[in-house]
Structure formats: structure tokens, C-alpha cells
Amino acid sequence: MWRPLPYRAVSLLVLLASAALAQDRESSTIRTFIVSDHPAEEAHRLAVAGQVATVLRFEQPCDATRTRLLGWEGRFEPPAVMGKLVVLVPLRDLADDERVPLLVTLTDGTELPFLVGPPREEAGPDQQVNVFRNRESYNAVLSALYDSLGRESLLRNENERFRKEETSPDHALAALLVSGDIKQTPFRLMRKWLFKEPDADLNIEAFSGKLKAAVLVTVKNHDSRRPWRLKEARLMTTPGGVMRTVAMRSTLPAIPPGEEGLLAFIVDKSAFVDAGRPTQLVLELFRHDGLRQAIVVLDHRLARE
Structure with missing residues (x-):
């Protein structure tokens, strides 16, 4: 017979809008720019993030005395010019409408304009940008090839993930949970929490099921301009920090301002086993801007026999 878990068997710690960044340091963002001498050519846009270095790499050395980042004081570390490299490190995230002009001058006198701003919602900051003037050069062709291969790999991995999820x-x-059809699932609600912040409300529910555990998160976006989007969900053992697989479904890829969306997470009982012994798991949720939105601590007894 199923018996309710003791109250202390499930614990939850939510850190709303905490300052922990979710930058994945192992997956570098490298882009290739081919500049043109045409007078109508617009300045290339660079995406930067607070405390993350963005490196521009050129074919020729740069003139440090004539390379300028306008108005960098208070927003960037002093820009560094090192041979063929220009390094930018913002002190903080730039505002959505904040743009900073950058003019890079090569030693042959060539001036290359850029516009530095925040990354788009669906993308991260540029970590390295390779800049070429001759699109036919060996290095330019090789860099563009690497860009194409990287995009192809991401699409292939994404298609494989979709195939497995089907x-x-x-x-x-998880799809049943976000659709509201909880009666068609084996889950029993164990506990609920409601957390309110200026930019978002989170209603979090923990469920116990036969050989499964589940977490349902309802997000109300109070931001008047920016959609709320989940950037990453990490499931790890505690202690130990070993990554585990978690299944997820959401009602919306991004929650528009003023609207509400749901996220559902399913954890298999096998994920609660570490070296043959039951263990707790931590589910961390990171939103679009890299802030850790929540930490959910799950007891192994949620996935009952």
C-alpha cells in the first residue's frame, strides 16, 4: 500500500534571481566575420556578457594607439590590444538597448567598426570572433568551414534529441503534466511552494510516483519587456555532483511578458542510485540571462516502489 512520505523527505531551496551564472565554459562561442570595403557596409555587431571575455582575432596586428572603445569607462575593463588580438571584458551585462561603438585600426591604417551590445535572447555572448578581409584566404575559408561544421553538429544533435524524445x-x-492532465499520470502531489519576485512568480510542485519523481514549475513572467526562457536544467547527485538525465517538457519555448507557462521534469528512480546506494538529487534551473532561478532538492523516496 502506498504511504505518504514524511514531510522532511522532500526539501526545496529556491534562490530567485541569484547571482550564480550558468555560463558553460566548455562550449566556446566562436564566429567568423568577413568584412567588406564597401562604404555601405554596416558595423558588425558583437555580443558580450558581464565578466565574460570576448576576443577579436585579426589577420594583421592592431594599432593600439588608434583602437578605441568609446565610453568604456564604468562598463568595461580597460580594452586590451595584444598583437592581432583585441580583448573586451564587460564589468556587467549591458542593457537591452545599450550599444558601445568599437573602432579597431590595423597597423596598415585599415579601420574596422563594430557595435558592442548584449546577446540576443536565443544566443550567448561571443567568446572569440575571427575577423577576415579576404574571404578567399586559407584561414578565412578554414574558419568559415569550422563555423558551418559546428552549426551542422548542433542541428544533428538536436534532431537526434527530438527523435529520442518522441x-x-x-x-x-512530462507532456501530460504540462497539459494539466495529472490524473492520467501515476503521480501524487506531495508539496507546493509559491515564491514571488518583482520579475517572476514561481509556483513549484513536487510529485511522488511509482519508480518516478516529478517537478512541475509554473512561471508567471512579470517583466514588461523581456520573455522568460529556461536556459538550462541540471540534475546532479548530492553529494558528488554527478550529472543525471532528466526529461523535460514546457508549454512555451519562451514565456512572453505578462503571461504564464509551465515546465515539467521527470526523474527516473535509477537516477537516485549512486554506487549502489540511494542518494538525493539536485535540480538546478537557469533562466535566459544565466541567473540560477531555482534549486530543487529531491529525496530518493519520491520515486517509490
Whole structure:
């Protein structure tokens, strides 16, 4: 017979809008720019993020005395020019409408204009930008090839993920949860929390199920301009920090200002086993701007026999 878990068996710690960044340091963002001598050519846009270095790499050395980042004081570390490299490090994230002009001058007198701003919602900051004037040069062709191969790899991995999710029972359960059809799932609600912040409200529910555990998050976006989007969900053992797989479904890829969306997470009982012994798991949620929005601590007894 199923018996309710003791109250202390499930614990939740939510850190709303905490300052922990979710930058993935291992997955560098490298882009290739081919500049033109045409007078109508617009300045290339660079995406930067607070405390993250963005490196521009040129084919020729740069003239440090004539390379300028206008109005960098108070917003950037002093820009560094080192041979063929220009390094930018913002002190903080730039505002959505904030743009900073950058003029790079090469030693042959060539001036290359850029416009530095925040990354788009769906993308991260530029970590390295390779800049070429001759699109036919060996290095330019090679860099563009690497860009194409990287995009192809991402699309291939994404298609493979979609294929696996189509036949995954855990993803099917998550889809039922976000659709509101909880009665068709094996889950029993164990506990609820409501957290209010100026930019978002989070209603979090923990469920116990047969050989499964589930977390349902309802997000109300109070930001008047920016959509709320989940950047990453990490499931790890505690202690130990070993990554585990979690199935997820959401009602919307991004929650528009003033609207509400749901996120559902399904955890298999096998994820609660570490070295043959039951362990707790931590589910961390990071939103679009890299801030850690929540930490959910799950007890192994949620996935009951």
C-alpha cells in the first residue's frame, strides 16, 4: 500500500534571481566575420556578457594607439590590444538597448567598426570572433568551414534529441503534466511552494510516483519587456555532483511578458542510485540571462516502489 512520505523527505531551496551564472565554459562561442570595403557596409555587431571575455582575432596586428572603445569607462575593463588580438571584458551585462561603438585600426591604417551590445535572447555572448578581409584566404575559408561544421553538429544533435524524445515514456509523462492532465499520470502531489519576485512568480510542485519523481514549475513572467526562457536544467547527485538525465517538457519555448507557462521534469528512480546506494538529487534551473532561478532538492523516496 502506498504511504505518504514524511514531510522532511522532500526539501526545496529556491534562490530567485541569484547571482550564480550558468555560463558553460566548455562550449566556446566562436564566429567568423568577413568584412567588406564597401562604404555601405554596416558595423558588425558583437555580443558580450558581464565578466565574460570576448576576443577579436585579426589577420594583421592592431594599432593600439588608434583602437578605441568609446565610453568604456564604468562598463568595461580597460580594452586590451595584444598583437592581432583585441580583448573586451564587460564589468556587467549591458542593457537591452545599450550599444558601445568599437573602432579597431590595423597597423596598415585599415579601420574596422563594430557595435558592442548584449546577446540576443536565443544566443550567448561571443567568446572569440575571427575577423577576415579576404574571404578567399586559407584561414578565412578554414574558419568559415569550422563555423558551418559546428552549426551542422548542433542541428544533428538536436534532431537526434527530438527523435529520442518522441519515443521516451518520461517525456510523455512530462507532456501530460504540462497539459494539466495529472490524473492520467501515476503521480501524487506531495508539496507546493509559491515564491514571488518583482520579475517572476514561481509556483513549484513536487510529485511522488511509482519508480518516478516529478517537478512541475509554473512561471508567471512579470517583466514588461523581456520573455522568460529556461536556459538550462541540471540534475546532479548530492553529494558528488554527478550529472543525471532528466526529461523535460514546457508549454512555451519562451514565456512572453505578462503571461504564464509551465515546465515539467521527470526523474527516473535509477537516477537516485549512486554506487549502489540511494542518494538525493539536485535540480538546478537557469533562466535566459544565466541567473540560477531555482534549486530543487529531491529525496530518493519520491520515486517509490
